[in-house]
Amino acid sequence: MAESLTKRFGSVLAVDSLSFALAHGTITGFLGPNGAGKTTTLRMLLGLAAPSSGSASIFGRPYSELERPALRVGAVLEATDFHPGRSGRDHLRMLSRAASLPDARVEEVLRLVELDGAAGRRVKGYSLGMRQRLGLAAALLGDPELLILDEPANGLDPEGVRWLRDFLRAFAADSRTVLISSHVLAEVAQTVDQVLIINRGRLVVEASLAQLTARVGASVRVRTPERAKLQQALQRERIEITTVDEQGLLVHGASCATVGDLAFAAGVPIHELVAEGSSLEDVFLELTSEPQP
Incomplete structure:
Protein backbone atom coordinates (compact mmCIF):
# COMPACT_ATOMS: atom_id res chain seq x y z
CA MET A 1 0.00 0.00 0.00
CA ALA A 214 5.63 -9.30 23.98
CA ARG A 215 8.54 -7.43 22.43
CA VAL A 216 9.75 -5.33 25.35
CA GLY A 217 9.34 -5.09 29.07
CA ALA A 218 7.80 -8.51 29.79
CA SER A 219 8.39 -9.49 33.42
CA VAL A 220 7.33 -11.90 36.15
CA ARG A 221 6.24 -10.80 39.61
CA VAL A 222 7.11 -13.33 42.31
CA ARG A 223 6.57 -13.36 46.09
CA THR A 224 8.27 -15.69 48.54
CA PRO A 225 9.17 -15.64 52.24
CA GLU A 226 12.70 -16.66 51.16
CA ARG A 227 13.34 -13.79 48.79
CA ALA A 228 17.11 -13.69 49.31
CA LYS A 229 17.47 -17.39 48.51
CA LEU A 230 15.44 -17.06 45.31
CA GLN A 231 17.38 -13.93 44.39
CA GLN A 232 20.65 -15.84 44.62
CA ALA A 233 19.28 -18.67 42.46
CA LEU A 234 18.18 -16.22 39.78
CA GLN A 235 21.45 -14.30 39.88
CA ARG A 236 23.40 -17.51 39.34
CA GLU A 237 21.52 -17.84 36.05
CA ARG A 238 22.32 -14.18 35.25
CA ILE A 239 18.64 -13.29 35.22
CA GLU A 240 17.90 -9.61 35.82
CA ILE A 241 15.77 -8.84 38.86
CA THR A 242 14.34 -5.82 40.68
CA THR A 243 13.56 -5.87 44.40
CA VAL A 244 9.96 -4.86 45.11
CA ASP A 245 9.68 -5.33 48.91
CA GLU A 246 10.68 -7.78 51.63
CA GLN A 247 9.03 -10.71 49.87
CA GLY A 248 8.66 -9.51 46.29
CA LEU A 249 10.84 -9.55 43.19
CA LEU A 250 10.26 -8.46 39.63
CA VAL A 251 12.05 -10.83 37.25
CA HIS A 252 12.97 -9.59 33.77
CA GLY A 253 13.57 -11.70 30.66
CA ALA A 254 12.40 -15.02 32.10
CA SER A 255 9.09 -16.87 31.93
CA CYS A 256 6.92 -17.98 34.83
CA ALA A 257 7.95 -21.57 34.10
CA THR A 258 11.66 -20.73 34.35
CA VAL A 259 11.23 -18.84 37.62
CA GLY A 260 9.07 -21.64 39.05
CA ASP A 261 11.57 -24.33 38.06
CA LEU A 262 14.49 -22.42 39.60
CA ALA A 263 12.53 -21.84 42.80
CA PHE A 264 11.62 -25.54 43.01
CA ALA A 265 15.24 -26.57 42.45
CA ALA A 266 16.37 -24.18 45.19
CA GLY A 267 13.68 -25.39 47.60
CA VAL A 268 12.05 -21.97 47.76
CA PRO A 269 8.28 -21.77 48.48
CA ILE A 270 6.35 -19.50 46.11
CA HIS A 271 3.31 -17.51 47.28
CA GLU A 272 2.72 -15.62 44.03
CA LEU A 273 3.95 -16.00 40.46
CA VAL A 274 2.37 -13.70 37.86
CA ALA A 275 3.36 -12.75 34.30
CA GLU A 276 3.22 -9.03 33.63
CA GLY A 277 3.30 -8.27 29.91
CA SER A 278 3.80 -4.76 28.60
CA SER A 279 0.76 -2.74 27.65
CA LEU A 280 0.55 -1.25 24.19
CA GLU A 281 1.08 2.17 25.75
CA ASP A 282 4.29 1.00 27.45
CA VAL A 283 5.64 -0.35 24.18
CA PHE A 284 4.52 2.73 22.24
CA LEU A 285 6.29 5.12 24.60
CA GLU A 286 9.47 3.07 24.63
CA LEU A 287 9.63 2.70 20.85
CA THR A 288 8.84 6.32 20.04
CA SER A 289 11.36 7.59 22.59
CA GLU A 290 14.17 5.73 20.86
CA PRO A 291 16.56 8.09 19.06
CA GLN A 292 16.01 8.13 15.33
CA PRO A 293 18.97 8.03 12.92
Missing part, protein backbone atom coordinates in the same frame (compact mmCIF):
# COMPACT_ATOMS: atom_id res chain seq x y z
CA ALA A 2 2.89 2.39 0.73
CA GLU A 3 6.29 1.94 -0.87
CA SER A 4 9.15 4.29 0.05
CA LEU A 5 6.47 6.94 0.58
CA THR A 6 8.04 10.34 1.22
CA LYS A 7 6.57 13.80 1.69
CA ARG A 8 8.40 17.09 2.16
CA PHE A 9 6.92 20.45 3.03
CA GLY A 10 9.78 22.78 2.19
CA SER A 11 12.62 21.85 4.53
CA VAL A 12 10.36 19.69 6.71
CA LEU A 13 10.47 15.94 6.05
CA ALA A 14 6.99 14.87 7.19
CA VAL A 15 7.07 11.27 5.90
CA ASP A 16 10.38 9.54 5.29
CA SER A 17 10.57 6.50 2.99
CA LEU A 18 7.59 4.76 4.62
CA SER A 19 6.60 1.28 3.42
CA PHE A 20 3.84 -0.97 4.70
CA ALA A 21 0.98 -3.20 3.54
CA LEU A 22 -2.38 -4.07 5.09
CA ALA A 23 -3.50 -7.66 5.57
CA HIS A 24 -6.94 -8.43 4.14
CA GLY A 25 -9.69 -8.83 6.73
CA THR A 26 -7.77 -7.22 9.60
CA ILE A 27 -7.82 -4.04 11.65
CA THR A 28 -4.49 -2.22 11.66
CA GLY A 29 -3.70 0.46 14.23
CA PHE A 30 -1.64 3.33 12.81
CA LEU A 31 0.12 4.95 15.78
CA GLY A 32 2.58 7.72 16.37
CA PRO A 33 3.05 10.86 18.46
CA ASN A 34 1.72 14.22 17.33
CA GLY A 35 3.57 15.34 14.22
CA ALA A 36 4.74 11.83 13.36
CA GLY A 37 3.22 12.00 9.86
CA LYS A 38 0.11 9.86 10.30
CA THR A 39 -2.47 12.22 8.79
CA THR A 40 -0.11 13.20 5.96
CA THR A 41 0.30 9.50 5.14
CA LEU A 42 -3.47 8.94 5.11
CA ARG A 43 -3.93 11.97 2.84
CA MET A 44 -1.41 10.56 0.37
CA LEU A 45 -3.15 7.17 0.40
CA LEU A 46 -6.41 8.92 -0.51
CA GLY A 47 -4.90 11.10 -3.22
CA LEU A 48 -5.40 14.30 -1.21
CA ALA A 49 -1.67 15.04 -1.14
CA ALA A 50 0.99 14.15 -3.71
CA PRO A 51 4.07 12.24 -2.51
CA SER A 52 7.43 13.91 -2.98
CA SER A 53 8.69 10.44 -3.91
CA GLY A 54 7.63 6.84 -3.54
CA SER A 55 4.09 5.61 -4.10
CA ALA A 56 0.78 5.07 -2.34
CA SER A 57 -1.76 2.61 -3.70
CA ILE A 58 -5.04 1.00 -2.73
CA PHE A 59 -5.96 -2.37 -4.24
CA GLY A 60 -2.80 -2.07 -6.33
CA ARG A 61 -3.64 1.28 -7.92
CA PRO A 62 -3.44 4.96 -6.95
CA TYR A 63 -6.71 6.11 -5.40
CA SER A 64 -7.35 8.50 -8.30
CA GLU A 65 -7.34 5.55 -10.73
CA LEU A 66 -9.97 3.50 -8.89
CA GLU A 67 -13.29 3.16 -10.70
CA ARG A 68 -16.09 4.41 -8.43
CA PRO A 69 -13.78 4.63 -5.40
CA ALA A 70 -16.70 5.16 -2.98
CA LEU A 71 -17.61 1.51 -3.60
CA ARG A 72 -14.11 0.35 -2.63
CA VAL A 73 -12.88 2.78 0.04
CA GLY A 74 -14.56 4.71 2.86
CA ALA A 75 -12.59 7.33 4.75
CA VAL A 76 -13.02 9.77 7.64
CA LEU A 77 -10.11 12.15 8.19
CA GLU A 78 -11.94 14.72 10.30
CA ALA A 79 -15.41 15.14 11.75
CA THR A 80 -15.85 18.79 10.73
CA ASP A 81 -16.51 18.52 7.00
CA PHE A 82 -20.24 19.28 7.24
CA HIS A 83 -22.49 22.19 6.32
CA PRO A 84 -23.84 23.30 9.74
CA GLY A 85 -27.27 24.24 8.39
CA ARG A 86 -27.86 20.93 6.65
CA SER A 87 -29.44 17.96 8.38
CA GLY A 88 -27.49 14.74 8.80
CA ARG A 89 -29.83 13.01 6.36
CA ASP A 90 -29.46 15.74 3.72
CA HIS A 91 -25.68 15.66 4.08
CA LEU A 92 -25.66 11.94 3.34
CA ARG A 93 -28.16 12.30 0.48
CA MET A 94 -25.90 14.85 -1.19
CA LEU A 95 -22.95 12.44 -0.97
CA SER A 96 -24.96 9.41 -2.08
CA ARG A 97 -26.27 11.18 -5.18
CA ALA A 98 -22.77 12.37 -6.07
CA ALA A 99 -21.70 8.71 -5.97
CA SER A 100 -24.82 7.56 -7.91
CA LEU A 101 -26.12 5.63 -4.91
CA PRO A 102 -29.82 5.28 -3.99
CA ASP A 103 -31.36 7.35 -1.20
CA ALA A 104 -32.37 4.10 0.47
CA ARG A 105 -28.71 3.52 1.28
CA VAL A 106 -28.74 6.72 3.35
CA GLU A 107 -31.39 5.29 5.64
CA GLU A 108 -29.47 2.04 5.92
CA VAL A 109 -26.24 3.67 7.08
CA LEU A 110 -28.09 5.99 9.46
CA ARG A 111 -29.52 2.92 11.18
CA LEU A 112 -26.13 1.21 11.03
CA VAL A 113 -24.42 3.99 12.99
CA GLU A 114 -27.49 4.44 15.23
CA LEU A 115 -28.06 8.02 14.13
CA ASP A 116 -31.47 7.59 12.52
CA GLY A 117 -33.22 9.27 15.45
CA ALA A 118 -31.23 12.48 14.94
CA ALA A 119 -31.03 12.40 11.14
CA GLY A 120 -33.50 15.26 10.67
CA ARG A 121 -31.61 17.65 12.95
CA ARG A 122 -29.16 20.23 11.65
CA VAL A 123 -25.53 19.19 11.98
CA LYS A 124 -24.66 22.37 13.88
CA GLY A 125 -26.58 20.92 16.81
CA TYR A 126 -24.67 17.63 16.78
CA SER A 127 -22.15 16.75 19.48
CA LEU A 128 -18.63 15.76 18.40
CA GLY A 129 -19.53 12.10 18.95
CA MET A 130 -22.59 12.44 16.70
CA ARG A 131 -20.44 14.07 14.03
CA GLN A 132 -18.06 11.13 14.26
CA ARG A 133 -20.95 8.76 13.62
CA LEU A 134 -22.16 10.91 10.71
CA GLY A 135 -18.68 10.84 9.20
CA LEU A 136 -18.60 7.06 9.55
CA ALA A 137 -22.05 6.82 7.93
CA ALA A 138 -20.72 8.82 4.96
CA ALA A 139 -17.73 6.48 4.66
CA LEU A 140 -20.06 3.46 4.64
CA LEU A 141 -22.41 4.71 1.91
CA GLY A 142 -20.72 2.71 -0.84
CA ASP A 143 -20.46 -0.47 1.29
CA PRO A 144 -16.64 -0.33 0.94
CA GLU A 145 -14.04 -3.04 1.28
CA LEU A 146 -11.60 -0.75 3.11
CA LEU A 147 -12.17 1.81 5.86
CA ILE A 148 -9.56 4.47 6.63
CA LEU A 149 -10.36 6.31 9.87
CA ASP A 150 -8.41 9.09 11.57
CA GLU A 151 -9.11 9.28 15.33
CA PRO A 152 -12.64 7.81 15.04
CA ALA A 153 -13.14 7.47 18.81
CA ASN A 154 -12.55 11.18 19.42
CA GLY A 155 -15.62 12.66 21.15
CA LEU A 156 -17.34 9.33 21.76
CA ASP A 157 -18.56 8.47 25.24
CA PRO A 158 -17.61 5.05 26.73
CA GLU A 159 -20.74 3.44 25.28
CA GLY A 160 -19.95 4.94 21.86
CA VAL A 161 -16.36 3.73 22.02
CA ARG A 162 -17.56 0.22 22.79
CA TRP A 163 -20.07 0.42 19.94
CA LEU A 164 -17.32 1.52 17.54
CA ARG A 165 -15.05 -1.32 18.63
CA ASP A 166 -17.79 -3.90 18.11
CA PHE A 167 -18.72 -2.37 14.76
CA LEU A 168 -15.14 -2.45 13.44
CA ARG A 169 -14.64 -6.05 14.61
CA ALA A 170 -17.80 -7.10 12.76
CA PHE A 171 -16.72 -5.13 9.67
CA ALA A 172 -13.34 -6.89 9.57
CA ALA A 173 -14.95 -10.28 10.26
CA ASP A 174 -16.84 -9.78 6.98
CA SER A 175 -13.49 -10.09 5.11
CA ARG A 176 -13.00 -6.33 5.00
CA THR A 177 -10.06 -4.22 6.11
CA VAL A 178 -9.65 -1.27 8.47
CA LEU A 179 -6.80 1.20 8.94
CA ILE A 180 -7.35 3.24 12.08
CA SER A 181 -5.16 6.11 13.25
CA SER A 182 -5.53 6.89 16.93
CA HIS A 183 -3.92 8.29 20.06
CA VAL A 184 -6.28 6.33 22.35
CA LEU A 185 -3.79 3.54 22.88
CA ALA A 186 -5.77 1.60 25.47
CA GLU A 187 -8.74 1.49 23.11
CA VAL A 188 -6.58 0.50 20.12
CA ALA A 189 -5.20 -2.41 22.12
CA GLN A 190 -8.75 -3.81 22.41
CA THR A 191 -9.55 -3.35 18.74
CA VAL A 192 -6.67 -3.99 16.36
CA ASP A 193 -4.92 -7.08 14.99
CA GLN A 194 -1.85 -5.38 13.54
CA VAL A 195 0.09 -2.29 14.61
CA LEU A 196 2.10 0.22 12.59
CA ILE A 197 4.08 2.73 14.65
CA ILE A 198 5.80 5.69 13.04
CA ASN A 199 7.97 8.38 14.58
CA ARG A 200 9.32 11.44 12.79
CA GLY A 201 7.83 10.14 9.58
CA ARG A 202 9.68 6.82 9.68
CA LEU A 203 8.41 3.31 10.36
CA VAL A 204 9.43 2.16 13.84
CA VAL A 205 7.68 -1.20 13.90
CA GLU A 206 5.15 -3.25 11.93
CA ALA A 207 3.89 -6.27 13.87
CA SER A 208 0.88 -8.09 15.21
CA LEU A 209 -0.45 -6.76 18.51
CA ALA A 210 0.65 -9.93 20.30
CA GLN A 211 4.19 -9.68 18.90
CA LEU A 212 4.43 -6.04 19.84
CA THR A 213 3.29 -6.33 23.45
